Amino acid sequence: MRVAQLTRAVVGIACLASGAAADPPPRVASLNLTSDEVLVDILPPGRLVAVTRWADDPDMSNVAGRVPASAVRLPRADLERLIALAPDLVVVSEFTDADFLHLLDTSSLRHHRLRGLASLDGIREAILELGRVVGSDEAAAGLVRRYDAVLAQLARRLEGTVRPRVLYWADPHTAGTDTPFDALIEAAGGSNVGRELGLRGMVPIAAERAFVADPDVFLVSRGSGAAAALRHHPLLSKARAMGEGRIVEMPNALLVALSHHAATACWRLASLLHPDRVPAEPPAP
């Protein structure tokens, strides 16, 4: 290791020992869409130095058009550009590989890893933890209060309702337990067919098995081609739900939201599954 790196490492350790590490990192870089969405809402614009290129894509992001112009859009996890930006904290996803994290460490870049985003409780905790790490506890708590309020009101509206059996279809994958889709379907007043079938994680499902499961509703991402694939599928096009026109298409940005926007996603799906009980838009904050 070079002298400069060694010095930075020693200073870093000394700061940790003295408690100075508790100081909020002035410059934060985000390497995943979930943290893009949260950080845009809890950090002053000048402190967010980098986001992913997806942050501006309305098909993927719930903050498209709201990302500070000053934040660099990283087309990929480019370590050299990150080092040149010199952020005080890099926020990475659960799926960032350990070798890349090691390179962040050896480059003296501190990182925070988002975890537990497969459940609505996990998302709540991840937002609060991210808020603590970047020193925006209050702003993060504000997001979570709103998140909880939307989910609580949704739960009240759905009390006693009959739950349609929903199969998420991403040709040929579906969602079992321990997935955000399972959490979304259950919170939106549906019953996840993937869970019913004993599946875990995002896994492929044979068309015959999906057909025999006889879901009440197919849930697909809008614009992904999954709805067209279902309509033209030799077997699944003959499923009861298809005959009844029960394909629910959700905007992709909401469907994949693992941030506080997941509450809006639950609300929106519930409004499609239970239009008699849930209006299209969640209550205003």
Add this chain to the structure above:
Amino acid sequence: MTETRRRRLAFLALGALLPLELLVAASLGSVPLPALGVVRSLLAGLGLGTSPLGETGEVILWSVRLPRVLLAALVGGGLALVGAALQSLFRNPLADAGLLGVGPGAALGAVLAVSFGWAHERFLALTLAAGVGAFAALLLIYALAHLGGRPSLQGLLLTGLAVGALAAAATAVLLVAIEEQRVRAVLFWLAGGLEGRGWEHAAIAGTFVLGGGAALGLLARPLDVLSLGEEEAAALSLPVHATRLAVFGLCALIAGPVTAVAGAVPFVGLVAPHALRPLVGPVSRHLLPASFLAGAALVVLADLAARSFGVHVELPLGSVTAFVGAPYFLIALRTQEGRG
């Protein structure tokens, strides 16, 4: 021009090209560094003078770029060494590391590491799992090939193909069943690439490539004798079976870790020795080091292209070498058929 003069010129050219390429590759990237600054930083690393790069440039050079560039050289050099040795062993100028069957074994190990989440949680887990997969495949090939006594070269090769097919089938099953988010991580490895590799990866590759390469160098003369044919080699009192196994084992010892750190990087082992044979001749003590230098130069350049031309993602290194190697292979094949 005499053969000796041609060979000297080839070594001179390769000896000049590789350091120049290493310097260019260490200078270019997402954040360009001045070439002179890189040289002065390298000298400063040796205690000669001071570096003008500044803290950011220093971190980029020493933590990210240098290990990657050196790793590219080791990967290319290692694959070319293996290709040169196997081309002599099989007396086929189009042989390369793909014949060993370690690639599919390494791929299976890598996919297992990703599907069980080890690659996301443990540093070097993917590399180690790929290495274990490569060596497990090799041991299996060796054991199966020896079931009915001493195997012929063809027997060893066909066993390798069968084991490779089995490993590839298991890999495909895992890839279909694996979670969507994890697939992306393993696809980058399967397509070959050096993104996110550091000094530890370079150390692993360096140990096996330089150690295995040195051992192969000691076998240069027996390898030349073997390339005359088995009967001729036996008539010259060469222990044919033991030598063959030693060369085969050393090739696997190099190819396994190289595949583990870089994924699939095809055609390098074929192109480098094949292109150099007319220049330096078929004698292994010349061909092996020349192939090492040429393979190293080829992959350093290919990696530079991979990280320079991709906008949203890096191009897979394996695709870049295939874009160069596949047309070369086809031309070489046509030429060989024309001669045949």
